[in-house]
Amino acid sequence: MDSRRNFLQKLGLSALAINLAPVTGWAKNKPVISDKPYDGPVLRVAMVGIGTYGNIVARALQASTKAKLVGVVSGTPSKVKDWQTKYGIPDKNVYNYDNFEDIKNNPDIDAIYFTVPNFLHQPYVLRGAKTGKFIISEKPLGRNAKEAQEIVDGCKKAGVKLLVGYRMHFEPKNLEIIAMRNAGDFGKIKYFTGNGGFRIGDPTQWRLDREKAGGGSMMDIGIYAVNGARYMVGEDPIWVTAQEPPKSDPVKFKEGVDETIMFQMGFPSGAVASCLSTYAMNNVDRFLLIGERGYAELNPANGYGPLKGRTNKGDLKAVSPPMQQTIQMDEMAGIFLEGKSPIVPVDGEEAVKDAKIIDAVYEAVKTGKKIPLKLS
Structure with a gap:
């Protein structure tokens, strides 16, 4: 936990520029595109x-x-x-x-x-x-x-x-917020909220099958808030609490398939996160990070299309790519073939931590208790 936090805090705007390949530079928070064709490993x-x-x-x-x-x-x-x-x-x-x-x-x-x-x-x-x-x-x-x-x-x-496949770990606006946080622009981080969801359709799809999905909205959209809280705050949580309201359709959302869950996480620094995962509502896609001296907001925060964001200093400057997965694949190629290190980890250990938190969310819903976390 501490090593991950220290790793992130060492990074600033210069690191952000390096990790936005295939752009080759960063000037006044705007990408600089090179005319030189790429001729490295593919x-x-x-x-x-x-x-x-x-x-x-x-x-x-x-x-x-x-x-x-x-x-x-x-x-x-x-x-x-x-x-x-x-x-x-x-x-x-x-x-x-x-x-x-x-x-x-x-x-x-x-x-x-x-x-x-x-x-x-x-x-x-x-x-x-x-x-x-x-x-x-x-x-x-x-x-x-x-x-x-x-x-x-x-x-x-x-x-x-x-x-x-953590595509948001390479998304430029997310990286800009992380760089600003590392530079101290927001001061000590106090609070994060991560909301995500949509009204799910076809009741026969695998996402609404407990055995195939592993759960419901938490496994599909809630993971963005779980993971986003970790890389936005820059720490791993040490406890979680959670609540599940009554389901609107117990036939569609069978036992073990959550429709909506609200969950909260606490971090070693004292920061807290309050999050929502839902299959029942549209227009809830938002991240908000608040520090003692400023804030950063993404709205929308998780969609495939261009993200929009601002901070207390104005609109975010980083340019969202036409397809986030293109940057993801370019950067993953660099990790595999060139030994590059991403700003936010995308390895299996990162995914295990998210899975442990989601397990704890489900336990908190079931027991009504605050569940302690030990992620490393």
């Missing part, structure tokens, strides 16, 4: 799971300079054909869910990115680790902290590097 990626989010990542890779889509794993041949046509994927780089471990014999693939439903993360990532390729898994890493830790341990045992 991360060659195979996607596992080509549903809604897999398609978003695939489109983002088209704009990436340091990573490119070269392979696909799917159980739906018709979708695979579409992807091959759209992205120029050769037959030799096409796999299904039964044989994708054969990727270990394919020298044209460097990394495997898993965008499958939550319940498949643990078994599929552990299979992927056996290939010896770099691994990227979407969050949450597992349906609980036990699964997340098993994934981390399995990747370590296989000797493969694991990253988790």
Whole structure:
């Protein structure tokens, strides 16, 4: 906990500039784009799971300079054909869910990115680790902290590097706020609020299935507030409390599938966070960080589109990218291939901490007690 906090506090605007590649400089909080074409190593990626989010990542890779889509794993041949046509994927780089471990014999693939439903993360990532390729898994890493830790341990045992799809850790406005906090612009941090949610639709989708999702809104949207509180405040929490109001539709939101949860976290410095995760409301997407001398706000805070933000000093200057996942993939390529260190960690240990907090939130809802946390 302390080492993570110290690491973040050592960073300032200069570090922010370095970690905004592919831009090559930062002048007066505005990106400086180089005309020099990128000629370094390129991360060659195979996607596992080509549903809604897999398609978003695939489109983002088209704009990436340091990573490119070269392979696909799917159980739906018709979708695979579409992807091959759209992205120029050769037959030799096409796999299904039964044989994708054969990727270990394919020298044209460097990394495997898993965008499958939550319940498949643990078994599929552990299979992927056996290939010896770099691994990227979407969050949450597992349906609980036990699964997340098993994934981390399995990747370590296989000797493969694991990253988790924390796109907001590379998003320029988030990084600008972190840099300002590190520079002392807000003074001692006192309070954070992180709200996220939307009105969920199709009642038959896997996100509303306890066994497949691991829960409800907390596993899908609440994780943004959990993780955002940690990197915005710059500390790991030491306790959590939580409440769950009555469900509006107990048929749609069955036992173990949370519709709305309010939760609070306390930090070693005395800062507190008050957060909301919901499948029942739109227009709640907001982060607010308050210090003794200033504040920072993102509204919206978690969406795929351009984020908007301001501080007590005015509007945030960092330019939101057309697709956050493009910067994410460029930066992950740098981590894998060049040994770069991100401002905010995106490794498996980071994901295990979030999973432990979510487990504690569910325990707090069930027991009504303040749950102590030990994340390191």
